[in-house]
Amino acid sequence: MKGVSARTIAAAAGVNQALVFYHFGSVDDLLTAACTMHTRARVAAYSAEFARVTSLRQLLDVGRKLQVAERELGNVSILAQLLAAAQGDPKLGASVAAALQLWVDEIESVLRRLLTGSPFAEVADLGGLAKAVSAAFVGIELYAGVDAEGSQHAMGALEQLAVLVEVVDDLGPISRRALNAKINRAVRTR
Amino acid sequence: MKGVSARTIAAAAGVNQALVFYHFGSVDDLLTAACTMHTRARVAAYSAEFARVTSLRQLLDVGRKLQVAERELGNVSILAQLLAAAQGDPKLGASVAAALQLWVDEIESVLRRLLTGSPFAEVADLGGLAKAVSAAFVGIELYAGVDAEGSQHAMGALEQLAVLVEVVDDLGPISRRALNAKINRAVRTR
DNA sequence: GTCTATAGTAGGATAGAC
DNA sequence: GTCTATCCTACTATAGAC
Numbered sequence: 001m002k003g004v005s006a007r008t009i010a011a012a013a014g015v016n017q018a019l020v021f022y023h024f025g026s027v028d029d030l031l032t033a034a035c036t037m038h039t040r041a042r043v044a045a046y047s048a049e050f051a052r053v054t055s056l057r058q059l060l061d062v063g064r065k066l067q068v069a070e071r072e073l074g075n076v077s078i079l080a081q082l083l084a085a086a087q088g089d090p091k092l093g094a095s096v097a098a099a100l101q102l103w104v105d106e107i108e109s110v111l112r113r114l115l116t117g118s119p120f121a122e123v124a125d126l127g128g129l130a131k132a133v134s135a136a137f138v139g140i141e142l143y144a145g146v147d148a149e150g151s152q153h154a155m156g157a158l159e160q161l162a163v164l165v166e167v168v169d170d171l172g173p174i175s176r177r178a179l180n181a182k183i184n185r186a187v188r189t190r
Numbered sequence: 191m192k193g194v195s196a197r198t199i200a201a202a203a204g205v206n207q208a209l210v211f212y213h214f215g216s217v218d219d220l221l222t223a224a225c226t227m228h229t230r231a232r233v234a235a236y237s238a239e240f241a242r243v244t245s246l247r248q249l250l251d252v253g254r255k256l257q258v259a260e261r262e263l264g265n266v267s268i269l270a271q272l273l274a275a276a277q278g279d280p281k282l283g284a285s286v287a288a289a290l291q292l293w294v295d296e297i298e299s300v301l302r303r304l305l306t307g308s309p310f311a312e313v314a315d316l317g318g319l320a321k322a323v324s325a326a327f328v329g330i331e332l333y334a335g336v337d338a339e340g341s342q343h344a345m346g347a348l349e350q351l352a353v354l355v356e357v358v359d360d361l362g363p364i365s366r367r368a369l370n371a372k373i374n375r376a377v378r379t380r
Numbered sequence: 381g382t383c384t385a386t387a388g389t390a391g392g393a394t395a396g397a398c
Numbered sequence: 399g400t401c402t403a404t405c406c407t408a409c410t411a412t413a414g415a416c
Contacts, residue, residue, distance in 0.1 A: 084270035087335040128343030139329025145277040153318030
């Protein structure tokens with residue numbers, strides 16, 4: 001990881017470099033520990049906000065806010081580097097996956113709350129959808145790092161998708177039943 | 191970048207380490223050049239397949255295939271590391287963004303072809319949607335590196351979203367006009 | 381627990397022979 | 399254009415004083 005070393009970490013903490021190894025054994029172990037602790041803290045900081053969400057678009061608004069905040073804190077680059085490093089490192093991969101899962105769980109519970117009774121929920125795998133949303137979010141965060149304006153458009157498009165789902169949820173019983181049947185047929189014929 | 195150095199690159203190419211600097215000036219410059227060339231080649235290799243796509247689900251199938259192939263070639267980790275490295279490096283960022291844009295353009299042209307005349311297309315920003323799809327795809331690729339099974343579910347969820355859009359597209363003229371009005375109203379009231 | 385000092389390693393980059 | 403040889407830097411990790 002470029003710019004992340006026992007030395008830079010220790011300097012940021014105002015302590016000696018050797019302490020990294022005394023307390024954590026290795027830089028990687030420190031990173032996995034930090035990743036877990038930090039994510040737990042961030043998820044906790046946002047859980048009240050997630051709980052207040054009452055529509056898909058509000059969920060996206062929280063996501064937007066989160067993205068800006070994380071970027072200002074410089075956490076996006078860290079997440080990216082961790083994910084990248086984790087690609088070829090099963091041990092680091094496990095702890096990054098566990099950290100991501102904290103976000104996924106939060107999002108899944110919101111989706112479950114919002115979409116219960118929706119025609120979409122009857123055929124959708126909400127766990128998978130939460131994972132997809134989280135992954136998309138990570139992707140857009142990374143994208144924002146290389147094309148800020150483009151990432152705004154991407155977020156806007158997600159919002160339009162959310163509108164689509166909400167509108168479908170808002171249909172009257174007749175069109176809704178028709179839609180339901182079509183969705184079921186379409187999914188089944190795969 | 192872990193494991194990527196002038197020495198390892200030169201070794202893989204069966205040449206001397208000093209040549210990296212002779213031909214490219216620096217490792218970073220080599221990387222940006224390789225990123226651009228490689229992406230161009232991959233996009234070209236898949237463009238025929240993109241052209242044959244006639245539904246959103248087929249588009250996702252191409253994506254799935256692409257993901258497996260890229261992972262087997264070890265390109266996912268490279269993309270991830272490039273994106274991560276690009277977060278704090280404007281120059282590298284520009285070339286990674288340009289490479290990503292090649293995929294985005296391809297996807298946007300498919301979306302434009304598939305969704306023309308759809309109620310969704312009338313309100314959707316297809317450029318933004320293409321970016322969102324690409325970003326989501328990158329996110330899922332990275333996610334697959336730390337949780338293979340979870341990423342399958344995420345892809346499945348995207349497919350269900352695609353079904354939703356397709357089903358809406360397939361509605362009769364009456365329900366469709368109603369839906370259209372609702373979408374327009376929902377988008378306008380933002 | 382925290383420090384200094386240091387061994388050992390990997391990598392970026394250049395000079396100069398061929 | 400390609401090689402060898404080399405310098406310099408930054409890093410991980412450990413040993414041992416305090």
